Amino acid sequence: MTSISEDSDKEKVRSVSVDLNNDASLVIDIPDALCERDKVKFTIHIKTTLSSFQKSEFSVPRQHEDFIWLHDTIVETEEYAGLIIPPAPPKPDFEGPREKMHKLGEGESSMTKEEYAKMKQELEAEYLAVFKKTVQVHEVFLQRLSSHPMFRKDRNFQIFLEYDQDLTVRRKNAKEMFGGFFKNMVKSADEVLISGVKEVDEFFEQEKIFLLDYSSKIKDATAKAEKMTRSHKNVADDYNHISGAMNSIAADNNTAFKKTISVCVLQKLEDRVASDQELKLTELLRYYTRDIQAAKDLLYRRARALADYENSNKTLDKARLKGKDIAQAEENQKQCLRKFDKLSESGKKELTSFKARRVVAFRKNLIEMTELEIKHAKNSMSLLQGSIEILNSN
């Protein structure tokens, strides 16, 4: 069981998105989380001045599945069809640390005591890193909902925040889960639809082209960044083993290898570079891959609405020809048009603010990542130079 408290780490919280908590009327954060086996229990802390809530400050425990439920209900709400729906947080993935723990258990006999202790330390650090990441991602999800004028008023959102018992009853049952699966299949059909639809609006035409291309590029960049970060971690691991081996040699032959401390430090620094890279660059790319997908979903919905509108026109024409059900068809057509217009209007707003948000987030993260890289490199260099001096002076 691991628990963390985030009070001092507010900075990390906003690493992938802009300040989402600057509206004091509804402030949400996740100050604490517990990990029991595979399940993570988040403690959501809410402070609000809104009258729709019963209390002004309270906390509630939630599981990952509750978040997914909330996300899916919002997606299925017709009203929000014209909005970019914040992407659902990914499932907490402790596979990496778990694998490492396995390796540690297996290799225990072949390692020295120091090596074992060091690996255990590393393992704990990795575990903690995954933990922090997942808390952050869940927190951002809620904060995006709370800072959006429409979502914050959502009934289900309020239930999520306020319902003081286990949400399990309200969550998806098997049938609904199937619905979700089906929805994903339809989505790929939408991909075809969206590329096939004849676009009259210049803005949306541009957006469509951009989003389709960008989403594949960013997905690729995310994958490559992940690979690169993993390699960095491997290098850090190797330095760990090397320093362990050098230490045991130094212990026995106390002359030449005493000054190999620098290698151990290198390991820590490489590790830090890897994890900072991971946090800033890779997380950024990961998050925006999901966000881009959400933007694309908006386009799908609008494209579907457009298709519906065009179909309703055809139906109306047919009705007029046949002389039957004209009023019904007219009404249908008007509705479709209304829906389509609404979607277009809010869609435009959403997509514009999305771009602004994205640019700001990239800027922030790239700057932070670069500054960290410089800091680490400078640290490494001074440590290395110190070691060289010591070795030379002997």
Add this chain to the structure above:
Amino acid sequence: VCACVRESVCERERESVCECVREGVLFLSQSPEAACLSAEDISPSSNGPRDDDPDDLFAEATEEVSLDSPERQPILSDGPSPAITPVTPVMISPRVDDEDEEENRDTFDIQISVSDPEKVGDGMNAYMVYKVTTKTSLSIFSRDEVCVKRRFSDFLGLYSKLASKYMHMGYIVPPAPEKSIVGMTKVKVGKEDLSSVEFVEKRRSALERYLLRTVKHPALLKDPDVLQFLESSELPRAVSTQALSGAGILRMVNKAADAVNKMTIKMNESDAWFEEKQQQFENLDVQLRKLHASVESLVCHRKELSVNTASFAKSAAMLGNSEDHTALSRALSQLAEVEEKIDQLHQDQSYADFYLISELLGDYVRLITAVKGVFDQRMKAWAKWQDAQVMLQRKREAEAKLQYANKPDKLQQATDEIREWEGKVQQGERDFEQISKNIRREVGRFEKDRVKDFRVVIIKYLESLVHTQQQLIKYWEAFLPEAKAIA
């Protein structure tokens, strides 16, 4: 006083030839094929005659050569070469206390480089030829600067000669680089790809280090085989190196050692130094291998990192192209460029990882094996001495028996044999003491060299890391304003 190692023996000034040189003569005068044949017996793909007992490799070496024999002809291990009379102190520096070693080191003025690998021939008979350049002011060399062409088997041949000459005396002979069937086949077949280029470079560098280590040894530097190798334009083709390599020789030597151990020799170790050192080297062997494995893993992972960084760079460039916000797009393209440069940095660093650290460790793992071999030689010498004592005892008992039986003719023979074995016991004791002394000196030299070697290499390596960090700082600092310029 004759110029040799064994001062104690040289007290007998009247001897025109002292023990150590005589020892050498003893060995040199035996048929050179014997050692090679035995090696062939051990090696897997040998095709030589198998009538020698592979377990007692140095059986020939114990052949007695009477001091008075006029036909003593010390010959080099193969081919005709200038005969060297036993009187000439060819092998060893005059005095061997540490002070002198230091002096020798300071005036150690010899540079050797191995360069210009050239492929000769075609197909499976092709081989690489390397240029060996020696620059020196030492007088034992005939010229200031010599260039010769040598192929890999020549190096192996040199090592096998040196090992068979000196290892049994307790000298740590630096092993030659390993054979590599896979690597060479690629070269033979003519694959001009990166891996065969890397292979040739790796081998060239290893051969250079091998020669430098060999000449650093004061005795080996003056060895006629070494001189011939470095200077003579034509070198007789080394025989029996097909299956022979540094590792092969060591395997052969260590197999002998195993045989010795199997005879459950409980050596009465009166000298705690040897016990301690042996244990130390055992530990060091294990630790170095582990370290070497970790470094090899580092080399591999860093290469991977380089590849992944390059691929990320490309991906970031594509993302930058796709990005429709101008400033962000430019920043992403710049990021891609930075990552590309970093990828190159990683590559260069991995070369440093490899050539500096990994290869050094590999060399030392092999050297430690040579050191362990030398300790085993001492055990062998001790065993020989003990065996001689046992034999002597038996001969004495036999003589006593004959005295009772009163057979005068056989008695004479028995007495002669006793004398013979008394001589062998004395020789055995002397040999054992000599090898012990040599080993002490060699180990001292080895440890000094090791400390120096590692320190030099580690400093170089750290400097390479510093350089990498400096470049990283440069690249990221150049990128920072670009990131900040995103509006």
